[in-house]
Amino acid sequence: MLRRLLRLRPEYPRRGRLGVRRWVPSWRQSVGVLLVAFAAVAGAACWLYVRTDVPEDLNSFATQQNNVFYWADGTEMARTGWVNRQEVPLDRVPEPVQWAVLSAENETFWSDAGVSPKGIARALWAAVSGGESQGGSTITQQYVKNIYLNQHRDLSRKTSEIVIAVKLDRRLSKREILAGYLNTSWFGRGSYGIQRAAAAYYGKDVSALNPSEAAFLAALLKGASLYDPALGPENRRRAVDRWSWILDRMVETGKMSAAERATYKVFPDPVPPPAPQGLAGQTGYLVDLAQSYVVGHSGITPAQLDLGGYQIRTTFDRQRTAALTAAVRSAGPALDPAREADRHVHIGAASVAADGRIVAVYGGPDYLKQGFDDANTSNVPVGTAFTPFVYAAGLDQGVRKGREGVRSPVSPATRYDGNDGVPVMTPEGPYWGRDGRMAKTANDGHRSWGSIGLRTAVAQSVNGPLVQLGMDVGLDRVRATAVSLGLLPETLGDLVPSFSLGNSRPSAIRTAAAYGTFAAGGMHTDPYSVTSVARNGSPVVLSRPAPARALPEQVADQVDDALREAVRDGSAREAAAAGPGAAGKPGTTEDRTAGWFVGYQGQVGTAVTVFRMDPKSLELSPLDGIGGAAATDPVSAWPTKIWTAYNRRPTG
Numbered sequence: 001m002l003r004r005l006l007r008l009r010p011e012y013p014r015r016g017r018l019g020v021r022r023w024v025p026s027w028r029q030s031v032g033v034l035l036v037a038f039a040a041v042a043g044a045a046c047w048l049y050v051r052t053d054v055p056e057d058l059n060s061f062a063t064q065q066n067n068v069f070y071w072a073d074g075t076e077m078a079r080t081g082w083v084n085r086q087e088v089p090l091d092r093v094p095e096p097v098q099w100a101v102l103s104a105e106n107e108t109f110w111s112d113a114g115v116s117p118k119g120i121a122r123a124l125w126a127a128v129s130g131g132e133s134q135g136g137s138t139i140t141q142q143y144v145k146n147i148y149l150n151q152h153r154d155l156s157r158k159t160s161e162i163v164i165a166v167k168l169d170r171r172l173s174k175r176e177i178l179a180g181y182l183n184t185s186w187f188g189r190g191s192y193g194i195q196r197a198a199a200a201y202y203g204k205d206v207s208a209l210n211p212s213e214a215a216f217l218a219a220l221l222k223g224a225s226l227y228d229p230a231l232g233p234e235n236r237r238r239a240v241d242r243w244s245w246i247l248d249r250m251v252e253t254g255k256m257s258a259a260e261r262a263t264y265k266v267f268p269d270p271v272p273p274p275a276p277q278g279l280a281g282q283t284g285y286l287v288d289l290a291q292s293y294v295v296g297h298s299g300i301t302p303a304q305l306d307l308g309g310y311q312i313r314t315t316f317d318r319q320r321t322a323a324l325t326a327a328v329r330s331a332g333p334a335l336d337p338a339r340e341a342d343r344h345v346h347i348g349a350a351s352v353a354a355d356g357r358i359v360a361v362y363g364g365p366d367y368l369k370q371g372f373d374d375a376n377t378s379n380v381p382v383g384t385a386f387t388p389f390v391y392a393a394g395l396d397q398g399v400r401k402g403r404e405g406v407r408s409p410v411s412p413a414t415r416y417d418g419n420d421g422v423p424v425m426t427p428e429g430p431y432w433g434r435d436g437r438m439a440k441t442a443n444d445g446h447r448s449w450g451s452i453g454l455r456t457a458v459a460q461s462v463n464g465p466l467v468q469l470g471m472d473v474g475l476d477r478v479r480a481t482a483v484s485l486g487l488l489p490e491t492l493g494d495l496v497p498s499f500s501l502g503n504s505r506p507s508a509i510r511t512a513a514a515y516g517t518f519a520a521g522g523m524h525t526d527p528y529s530v531t532s533v534a535r536n537g538s539p540v541v542l543s544r545p546a547p548a549r550a551l552p553e554q555v556a557d558q559v560d561d562a563l564r565e566a567v568r569d570g571s572a573r574e575a576a577a578a579g580p581g582a583a584g585k586p587g588t589t590e591d592r593t594a595g596w597f598v599g600y601q602g603q604v605g606t607a608v609t610v611f612r613m614d615p616k617s618l619e620l621s622p623l624d625g626i627g628g629a630a631a632t633d634p635v636s637a638w639p640t641k642i643w644t645a646y647n648r649r650p651t652g
Contacts, residue, residue, distance in 0.1 A: 384466075
């Protein structure tokens with residue numbers, strides 16, 4: 001009957017109140033229009049689904065992380081990178097922390113298809129109408145926005161977000177999506193990811209968070225700038241309200257009992273924002289050394305290191321680094337920029353343990369003001385601080401006698417002519433330089449010592465015997481000994497008589513490590529600055545230098561004895577104030593452009609160098625009169641004072 005009535009219904013235009021006929025569609029026409037519209041929407045959705053691919057490239061903030069550098073004791077030293085982010089596996093995130101986020105943001109996450117129809121409708125209507133932006137995005141959608149898209153709110157971006165979220169939900173497991181979301185979300189205070197948020201707000205690892213703290217961190221996902229209590233009382237009020245609401249939601253979703261909820265009555269105020277971890281002071285020099293070591297001793301490329309995510313444990317000792325900086329400031333020259341002699345003065349220093357660990361560095365006054373590392377430069381002649389290497393080569397290799405080259409042993413008591421101005425001899429006769437002049441030795445102050453034993457010559461810094469010893473051993477053999485002690489071949493000077501007096505230019509780091517070999521009984525380990533590297537918690541293979549015998553133990557002990565004598569009653573006696581067991585030697589260059597003191601106490605070698613260098617030409621200038629000293633004062637005086645002050649300080 002109903003069908004007949006419907007079929008008999010007249011289908012003609014009706015008249016309105018004014019008699020004007022108006023057209024009224026039939027139900028068939030209405031249904032048809034709806035079907036066509038539905039088909040169009042479905043077709044458009046299918047077209048978008050097919051045409052929209054999950055991007056292969058993540059946006060920069062999704063992959064950029066900090067590299068975190070740690071002191072030797074495990075405390076944080078510095079961070080590098082554009083953002084403060086560190087990934088953690090989902091297993092490290094406690095379930096209450098996960099559910100605090102899910103209860104606040106997307107309670108149906110584990111069962112939905114990556115999107116929320118109600119949320120989509122609200123968001124699309126807001127985008128089309130220009131109304132206030134709406135929430136409702138699932139965690140999958142938010143993850144898509146974090147890693148693939150920008151943060152703009154418009155119809156095009158929202159549509160892409162929805163389609164990619166559906167596809168991603170089919171491609172990845174829910175655990176992978178949740179882990180990705182927790183590691184890429186912004187929590188404020190420069191922190192991307194739940195791990196860095198836990199550190200920034202509570203000073204702890206994410207695994208140590210309790211549900212109350214987790215609820216506050218989940219509140220930050222709605223807008224960190226609105227909910228960080230440190231930014232004002234209004235923020236704190238909003239944070240407390242949302243924190244309380246999230247805890248209540250956890251009860252509603254069955255993830256927390258009412259009894260447990262009742263225990264969280266007091267808002268867990270976060271710690272104040274930490275001071276920025278920058279590269280000021282010595283930190284930048286330390287970070288540079290560590291980064292260079294990582295690139296040179298692992299499979300990590302500079303580009304990969306730039307992407308971040310690495311946790312790098314260094315060898316640097318916080319207390320020793322502070323003590324070395326303090327020694328430079330307290331015992332170094334008081335430089336006055338208005339005084340010509342004090343312009344462009346540089347100080348570099350390094351401490352290296354006998355096992356190769358670089359434990360302290362002074363690279364300059366401030367890395368942010370001077371990026372050039374004075375402790376790692378190979379631009380400064382080491383001067384007479386090189387002579388112990390000549391002595392070691394002689395004791396180890398012996399000397400040539402006569403033109404036949406028969407070698408004879410050398411002992412600490414072997415005597416040489418210690419007078420000033422003695423010609424430098426070769427097996428063929430006097431050594432003539434390229435300038436046509438006969439080479440002659442020059443002792444400090446042109447003092448003549450007469451016949452002198454080699455041990456005393458080293459202890460008293462008598463140059464002549466060491467120059468001639470180098471010629472007798474063979475400068476090529478002296479060079480080989482220096483390399484075995486850790487000096488880099490490319491920093492070694494020409495094989496001329498002045499080679500024995502330090503025309504080589506090793507860094508303070510390498511020189512300190514070489515002297516440490518004498519303290520270690522002849523065993524040498526190349527200096528290194530990193531003990532371990534991990535990426536997002538997974539270890540990275542890192543090679544570490546192995547100890548090798550550079551000198552026979554007896555030879556090392558004989559050099560050690562001479563260096564101790566230098567401190568007890570020789571050219572380094574000013575360093576005796578450092579305390580018992582000190583050994584070392586000052587170093588000067590003939591043109592007075594550099595002063596050194598290199599020595600060790602216990603198993604730690606330390607080198608200090610002072611020099612003047614033009615910042616443009618990199619040419620060195622004499623150190624006469626720096627810090628108001630007399631022009632005739634030894635240029636090794638300032639390095640000796642710094643070395644002594646540093647080694648006299650308790651370093652833990």
